[in-house]
Amino acid sequence: xxxxxxxxxxxxxxxxxxxxxxxxxxxxxxxxxxxxxxxxxxxxxxxxxxxxxxxxxxxxxxxxxxxxxxxxxxxxxxxxxxxxxxxxxxxxxxxxxxxxxxxxxxxxxxxxxxxxxxxxxxxxxxxxxxxxxxxxxxxxxxxxxxxxxxxxxxxxxxxxxxxxxxxxxxxxxxxxxxxxxxxxxxxxxxxxxxxxxxxxxxxxxxxxxxxxxxxxxxxxxxxxxxxxxxxxxxxxxxxxxxxxxxxxxxxxxxxxxxxxxxxxxxxxxxxxxxxxxxxxxxxxxxxxxxxxxxxxxxxxxxxxxxxxxxxxxxxxxxxxxxxxxxxxxxxxxxxxxxxxxxxxxxxxxxxxxxxxxxxxxxxxxxxxxxxxxxxxxxxxxxxxxxxxxxxxxxxxxxxxxxxxxxxxxxxxxxxxxxxxxxxxxxxxxxxxxxxxxxxxxxxxxxxxxxxxxxxxxxxxxxxxxxx
Numbered sequence: 001x002x003x004x005x006x007x008x009x010x011x012x013x014x015x016x017x018x019x020x021x022x023x024x025x026x027x028x029x030x031x032x033x034x035x036x037x038x039x040x041x042x043x044x045x046x047x048x049x050x051x052x053x054x055x056x057x058x059x060x061x062x063x064x065x066x067x068x069x070x071x072x073x074x075x076x077x078x079x080x081x082x083x084x085x086x087x088x089x090x091x092x093x094x095x096x097x098x099x100x101x102x103x104x105x106x107x108x109x110x111x112x113x114x115x116x117x118x119x120x121x122x123x124x125x126x127x128x129x130x131x132x133x134x135x136x137x138x139x140x141x142x143x144x145x146x147x148x149x150x151x152x153x154x155x156x157x158x159x160x161x162x163x164x165x166x167x168x169x170x171x172x173x174x175x176x177x178x179x180x181x182x183x184x185x186x187x188x189x190x191x192x193x194x195x196x197x198x199x200x201x202x203x204x205x206x207x208x209x210x211x212x213x214x215x216x217x218x219x220x221x222x223x224x225x226x227x228x229x230x231x232x233x234x235x236x237x238x239x240x241x242x243x244x245x246x247x248x249x250x251x252x253x254x255x256x257x258x259x260x261x262x263x264x265x266x267x268x269x270x271x272x273x274x275x276x277x278x279x280x281x282x283x284x285x286x287x288x289x290x291x292x293x294x295x296x297x298x299x300x301x302x303x304x305x306x307x308x309x310x311x312x313x314x315x316x317x318x319x320x321x322x323x324x325x326x327x328x329x330x331x332x333x334x335x336x337x338x339x340x341x342x343x344x345x346x347x348x349x350x351x352x353x354x355x356x357x358x359x360x361x362x363x364x365x366x367x368x369x370x371x372x373x374x375x376x377x378x379x380x381x382x383x384x385x386x387x388x389x390x391x392x393x394x395x396x397x398x399x400x401x402x403x404x405x406x407x408x409x410x411x412x413x414x415x416x417x418x419x420x421x422x423x424x425x426x427x428x429x430x431x432x433x434x435x436x437x438x439x440x441x442x443x444x445x446x447x448x449x450x451x452x453x454x455x456x457x458x459x460x461x462x463x464x465x466x467x
Contacts, residue, residue, distance in 0.1 A: 002125050003091045005183040007046060011205045019202055019238045020045040022248075023219035025231055028052045028077045028094065029069025036223075036232035036248035041084050043235055043248075048085045049197040050077075051220050052109070053096025055313060055444070063165040063315030063442030065104030078109070079116045086122050086185070093176065093187045093197050100313075101191025102166040103132050109188060114466055123467030124185035129175045130460050131168045131190030133312060135161055137458070138450065146451040147312070153447050156312070160445045164314035167446055172276035173213075175459040176200030182463050191313065193275055194220035202238055210302030213280035215243045217273050218262055218297075225262035226252035242298030244290055254295045256287035276311070276455060278304040307451050310458060314446025319361075321441040322401035324391030324409050325434050326427040332419040333426050334370075334383050341365045341389075344412050352407050361395035361404050389427065394441045405435040 001009075011017065022040045025032045028050040040048075057068040067074060078094075085092035098105025110128065117124070139158045141147050147156045161167065168191040176196045179187045189196070198216035203209050215236050218225050223232040225245065232249035245254040263282055264270050271283035285299040328334060349359050366372035369387035370379070391408055395401035414424050452458065 002183045003085070003089050003185040004180055006089065007091065007201070008183075008205070015206060016240065019205065019207065021198055021201070021215075021219060021236045021238065022048045023198065023222045023234045023236065024048050024050040024081055025077065025233065026051065026221040026224055027054060027069075028081070029067065029074040029099070030077075031073060031231065032077050032080050033232050033249065034080075037080060037084065039248040040233040040235060041088060044088070045090060045235065047091045047093065047201055048081055049093045049095075049220070050081055051095050051194045051197060053099050053101050053105075053191060055447075057099060059315035059442040059444045060440065061105075062100035062102060062168070062313060062444075063317055064440055065102060065166060066099075067105060067108060068099040075112050075116070078112050079120075082113060082116055082122070082186070083120055086124060091185060091187070091201065093189075093200070095171075095189045095192035095194060095197040097188050097190055100166070100168070101131050101189070102168050103130070103190070104166070106130065106188070106190045113186070113188065117467045121467070123465070125183070126464050126466050127179040127182050127184035127187045128462045128464070129171050129179055129187065129189035129192065130462070131171050131192065133167045133169045133310075133458065135164075135167065138167065138312065141450050141452075147448050149448050150311070151447060153444065156446055156448045160314070160316065163316050164446055165317050165442065167312065167314040169310040169312055169450070169458055170276070171459040172196050172455060173199045173203060174277055174455045175461065177204050178456060179461045180204050182461065184463060186466075195273070195275055198236075207238060207240060208302065209278075210280045210300040211242065211298070212238065213273055213275060213302070214263070214282055214285060214297065214300035217265070217280070218245065218259060221262065221265065223247040223249060223252045223254075224265075225259050226254045227258045228252060229258070242296050244294055244296045246294045250293070253293045256289055256295050259295045259297060260285075260287045272303075276305070276309055278302060308453065308455055309449045309451055310455065312446045312448045312450050314444065315442040316445040318441040318443055319394045319396055320398040320401045321438040322393045322395070322398070322405040323436050323438050324389070324393075324405050324412075325430055325436070326391070326409070326412065327386060327388045327430070328427050329386045330426065331383060332421075333417060334387055336417040336419075337367055337370070337387065337389075340415055340417050341367075341412075344408060344415050347411050347415070348404065348407050351411075352404050361393055361400060363404060363408065364392050366390040366392070398437050402435055402437055409435055
């Protein structure tokens with residue numbers, strides 16, 4: 001009998017018992033603190049969960065199919081969780097495999113899982129949720145007007161759908177529940193909503209959906225909801241009326257204020273946690289101290305969606321990137337830097353392309369200290385003493401990107417400006433060479449919601465016996 005089958009049988013016999021869930025880490029691959037994880041296992045949890053992915057890492061990893069985390073550390077974290085779960089015969093659920101959850105990321109994660117299993121002599125049933133979107137289905141939805149934008153991206157087009165290097169959808173709790181129905185020991189999902197990792201088992205066992213989604217949204221970030229916040233595993237003890245949160249690091253406290261604040265995490269609306277299947281309404285939630293380290297949460301309600309949706313994420317290849325790293329402490333340079341940079345761009349274009357020839361590259365500058373992080377409408381009242389300049393070139397090839405960057409460096413170093421006291425040395429370099437090849441460049445070209453009539457058709461579940 002598998003770990004999931006045993007869990008279902010135990011709750012069928014005693015449905016009112018509490019459920020213990022461990023949020024092992026907010027993003028697997030950056031390290032799972034050993035003392036806290038050992039303490040978590042000692043509490044005899046009913047499941048271990050971990051999220052591996054995020055769009056916080058930008059579009060490059062989705063587009064390239066590479067992991068954002070280091071391979072060695074990722075494997076170490078997977079090993080810790082897999083061995084821990086199998087030694088205690090409890091389910092392990094991992095979402096957004098390999099950072100971005102596309103097929104390449106999922107395959108790389110599964111390869112590590114199989115290697116770890118072989119190394120430790122583990123045998124178990126594995127369920128896999130696939131999240132790559134069918135381009136024909138998405139294109140048909142675009143043409144039918146069933147796709148709408150999120151944030152600042154323009155409307156999705158069929159051309160952009162076809163141009164995506166990778167195109168995924170976020171699987172919700174529904175897909176995880178279908179995986180649970182196969183009664184596995186381990187579930188590995190491609191791109192997925194982080195809540196699905198933790199909400200699926202309690203919802204499957206009959207716990208209130210609004211409550212389980214609220215809990216899931218908090219524990220998916222491990223001890224980030226605590227004071228001080230951190231990456232240590234967190235324990236949630238769930239019953240039919242509420243849940244209690246406790247960090248497995250005794251130095252961290254889950255307080256009513258810190259937990260309530262974290263309920264706002266990644267939410268545009270502070271009163272609802274929106275998922276593909278509906279929303280957990282948290283405006284009626286209560287947060288009560290159990291003691292100085294634990295908080296009990298109750299009161300969230302579930303509102304089923306009137307229209308099922310899937311969040312689409314796609315990344316499109318732009319070219320090869322090179323960067324220039326430089327700084328300046330010259331007050332006259334800083335005062336004139338905006339005009340100066342535009343003049344340098346014009347000089348470089350003529351030199352590397354020829355007079356009147358359109359550039360085959362894109363050159364941009366960010367001036368840290370002035371407006372690189374936020375586009376302030378007005379300059380500072382007092383100019384900063386120093387600024388940092390990041391030049392970026394995206395071109396068809398690495399050689400072309402570096403050639404443009406090197407020319408930019410040279411002419412920025414010597415370009416004249418009002419009040420200049422010397423004919424060279426406009427900028428300083430942190431190291432040499434200050435021009436670096438930064439690899440392929442991508443941009444998010446799909447960050448949209450697609451209306452669907454059926455979620456299951458888009459997220460197939462497969463199973464295999466490992467070991």
